[in-house]
Amino acid sequence: MNNVLLLALGGAMGTIARYGTGLWINRTLEQPLFPWGTFAINLTGCLVIGLLAGMNERNPFEVSARLFLFTGLLGGFTTFSAFGLESVQLIRNGHWQLAGLYAGSSTLVGILFAYAGYRLTMGGR
Numbered sequence: 001m002n003n004v005l006l007l008a009l010g011g012a013m014g015t016i017a018r019y020g021t022g023l024w025i026n027r028t029l030e031q032p033l034f035p036w037g038t039f040a041i042n043l044t045g046c047l048v049i050g051l052l053a054g055m056n057e058r059n060p061f062e063v064s065a066r067l068f069l070f071t072g073l074l075g076g077f078t079t080f081s082a083f084g085l086e087s088v089q090l091i092r093n094g095h096w097q098l099a100g101l102y103a104g105s106s107t108l109v110g111i112l113f114a115y116a117g118y119r120l121t122m123g124g125r
Helices: 003-028 036-058 063-077 080-092 096-121
Strands: none
Touching: 003 036, 003 063, 036 063, 036 080, 063 080, 080 096
């Protein structure tokens, strides 16, 4: 199958899974203040990408399978999983300080950018 189609299919499946999972969690918890749906999805994505990365390291996947699973499915489910894996790779390569900088700055700057984007749409309010 064409790699672009695999990416599209995986992305669509991941997006649908994210939407459904988030709805289910938030309905189950009756719309909690803390974003449990997104939190659970992001952590699940990190766990799954870690499992798949370990499996891939022991028995390498075909390129098409990696594209479908890592980039498509998990990319649609959450990009936080890629962030988690990249942090682990930095740690595994002995770059603890860089991993900390990456994790901390990604989190802080991500929140600041989200807030800036929100403020821009609200006319500075």
